[in-house]
Amino acid sequence: MLNKELLLRKLNKLSADQVVINANVITMNPKQPQAEAIAVKNGKIIGVGSNAEINQFCSLQTEILDLKGKTLLPGFIESHTHMSVYASTLSLVDLFYLNTHSIEDIQTRIKQCAENTPEGTWIVGWGYDCARLAEKRHPNRWDLDKVAPNHPVFVHCFSAGHFGTANSLALEMAGITRDTPSPVGGEIIHDANGEPTGNLAKVPATxxxxxxxxxxxxxDLVDGLRKCNEIYLKAGVTSIQEACLGGLDPNELIAYNQVISDNELSVRVTAMTYYELFEMLLSKGADLSELGVCSGCGDDRLKIGPVKIIAGGSLPTQTAALFEPYLGDPSNKGNLLFPQEKLNEVIFKYHKAGFQIAVHAIGDREIESVIEAFESALTRLPRANHRHRIEHCKLATEDQLDRIAKLGLNVTFYPAHTYYFGDQYRDIYLGPQRAARLNPMKSALNRGITFGLHGDSPLTPVSPLGLVCTSVVRETMSGDTQGPEQAISLTEALKAVTINGAYLVFEENIKGSIEIGKLADFVVLSEDPYKIAPRDIKDIQVDLTIIGGEIVYQRF
Structure with missing residues (x-):
């Protein structure tokens, strides 16, 4: 017969490590939409139900978190973000568009940096938006030369990689002269006299x-990732899909491994690997089948997700490819980064190798090209449950959405751009009709297309609740409502930052909803989003972020 002490030890091994009680639990599980309490053991959910039901999981060693009626949801999933780029921007000259209002502001900050930096050392800035500058133009090389002639200088606009400006010394070091041809898919911009202005458009040029x-x-990268961890946790993000691993630096994977092994990165990472990193390995004689890397390999802290391909530009830099010209510039429809045959070839190569594929496409002409490439690949080699993705997909037409649905493609939309840039799209880049069609979520929902939401940080601040809010109300920063017919319900928006986000990378069985057996990743909010005005959802505070049952962020 077991003695009392031994019995207690055995019972403790079966009991929960943590329980949450007195909570307004929104589970995102349609079979059990709401609950009051949750039990957690070894970082996973072992019970969901009422206080009384979860009480049976408790022992003397169980930690009890009483939320006193606060709202708890699954942790938010950011389905397209650039944490490694964000980590880099933290050490650059800060030119973020919400705080930079003129070229003089840019010059002042570059000059301050130059005064404290040895001559000949690179100065790099990031984040301005030319439409928000008083001059309504990009800085040019001469603007930068005035304040830092003896330093090579490069400033990115907020749409990092898609547009930037180099000063004269930086152009010289890059070998760019008036006679240098633009690279395929990019543009070296010249003035009326044929001199390079320092403005470089699209990734091949920058x-x-x-x-x-x-x-x-x-x-530096490891330190930046540590700082980013706190930024994402504060917003309630428990998982990210890193949108371009290796796009800037092959060391990014090493850095992620280091901060995770040192327990300094709580956020779970599924990394899209930039296809050119694979192409570099293939050029050295490697074979895709021999690399030992595939979509899904890794663990619940860090795993490899889709192969990432960039097929176009961005709207604010007027480099995304459109069928109709940009507003006020009848000569500019943007340009595709790939000839159609080349894109078909690249997508088929990775499709055949068994990878999931995610392709950046914003303009309707880019989206058309990407759909054609996926149609070609899936016709040549049908594959069930591929879950290939189109990233951003901002200006998809109704016909294109029909084909996306037919092909079984998934999408991640970018509502943060409607909020932060919708007024510019309406007045400067697209006009009201096309601006109203940005992020056609309702049309996608009506066709059964699974989609997530993202902020593409650092291009916009990390805020899943902001994404939810804009998806529901479709309001810009000025309060203008754009395309209300494309608004979706609060429930659908919350799904897009939880369970749908998990589905996009084959993780719906381990995260995205509060169900037995799933990871105990939660966010606790200051208010119930169902009980406040929809436009106020963006102002809800995150009180707690919990990953694997452990509190990793606490507001107070």
Missing amino acids: AMVMKKIPPRTLA
Whole structure:
């Protein structure tokens, strides 16, 4: 017969490590939409129900978290973000568009940096938006030369990689002269006299200068990821889909491994790997089947997700490819980064190798090209449950959405751009009709297309609740309502930052809803989003972020 002490030990092994009680639990599980309490053991959910039901999981060793009626949801999933880029921007000259209002502001900050930096050392800034500058133009090389003639300088607009400006010394170091041809898919912009202005459009052109900038040290990248961890946790993000691993620096994977092994990165990471990183390995004689890397390999802290391909530009830099010209510039429809045959070839290569594929496409002409490439690949080699994705997909037409649904493609939409840039899209870049069609979520929902939501941080602040809010109310910063017919319900918006986000990378069985057996990743909110005005959802505070049952962020 067991003695009392031994019996207690055995019972304790079966009991919960933590329980949450007196909570307004929104589970995102349609079979059990709401609950009052949750039991957690070894970082996973072992019970969901009423206080009385969960009480049976308790022992003397169980930690009890009494939420006193607060609202708890599954942790938010950011389905397209650039944490590694964000980590880099923290050490750059801060030109973020919400705080930079003129070229003089840019010059002042570059000058301050130059005064404290040895001559000949690179100065890199990031984050301005030319439409928000008083001059309504990008800075040029002469603007930068005035304040830092003896430093190579490169400033990114907020749409990092899609547009940037180099000063004269940086152009010289990159070998760019008036006679240098634009690279395929990019543009070296010249003035009326044929001189390069320092403005470089699209990734192939900006890369000509960026590859001359000394790479970040591993220590710098690790330190940046530590700081980013706190930023994402404060917003209630428990999982991210890193949108371009290796796009700037092959050391990014090493840095992620280091901060995770040192327990300094709580946020779970599924990484989209930039296809050119694989292409580099293939050029050295490797074979895709021999790399030992595939979509889904890894663990619940860090795993490899889709292969990432960039097929176009961005709208604010007027480089995304459109069928109709940009507003006020009848000569500019943007350009595709790939000839159609080349894109078909690249997508088929990774489709055949068994990878999930995620392709950046914003403009309707880019989306058309990407759909054609997926149609070609899936016709040549049908594959069930591929879950290939189109990233951003902002200006998809009704016909294109029909084809996306037919092909079984998934999407992650970008509502943060409607909030932060919708007024500019309406007045400067697209006009009211096209601006109203940005992020056609309702049309996608009506076709059964699974989609997530993202903020593409650091391009916009990390705020899943902001994404939810804009998806429901479709309001810009000025309060203008754009495309109300594309608004979705609060429940659908919350699904898009929880269970749908998990589905996009084959993780719906381990996260995204509060169900027995799933990871105990939760967010606790200051208010119930169902009980306040929809436009106020963006102002809800995150009180607690919990990952694997452990509190990793606490507001007070």
